[in-house]
Amino acid sequence: MTKRAWRLSAVAVLAALCVSGAGGPAVIRTASDLGPLPADRYDYTAQDFQRELQVRALLVRQCMAERGHPDFPLDPRDPTDPLQLVAVGTDYGVLDLRAVRRWGYGWDPAESGTLEPKGRRMTDAEYADHPAYSAEAERRLMRGIDVKRDWLYANTRAVEIDKAVKRDPRLRAAWEKWSGCVAEKGFKRYPDPVAAYTDSAWQRGDDGNTRHTPRERATATADVLCKLRHRTAEIWHAVRAQKQDADIAQHRDRYADGLEALRTYRAAVAEVLDDLG
16 A cells, blocks of 8 residues: 555545534444454454354264264363353444443443353263364365465554554543543543443452443443543554554554465365365
């Protein structure tokens, strides 16, 4: 991407902000409501994840059948139920005003359970062999990919881009306005929305959910109202888009190689689904 193209892209993002702002804030309840980011096309998607789970299960079951474990389930449980810890995070903190008024920085407990495997428990012998066959499945899916150099290259750049985003004076100013707004409503002055989301005062459990206390819910509500007033998430999103555009332009060949690796992987997934699905 040329410098001129990058400038035009950046201007387009900011122009969209101004247009939507002129008629009042759009309804923003999730990060996806803010629109795609330039690096999204280079990244592994939720659909990729679901397809990979399906393909790995098919490959592992095939290996198990070939090596003495017939009738191995597609979605097996471990011999014993492990403790499941769930890490929860968001790109911009909380955004859904209706949700935070009820659940604060957490969510409805009825919707927070991890998906339990539907198959039978593995036997001890199956469980012992499972890691090797899972690794074999991964090798097949990654065949022809330089994993260390090219696999999800955009993710390897994300840390540096995030540092540049956080240094950007526009975002620093947006966070300062948001922080002052939350403090004016009688709550703690957080440096940024992620700090509010991750405050230990919310006492997250092993599932990542919070206690939904009145103080938590009131804080989260003020958080979202201040984001809406000062268009914090939109400014944040626009800065991220500009920084990603600039990084893609600077490392064009590496991003292209990463995208080719992702396409190779997707072709391997499709091939397995055609063969075994």
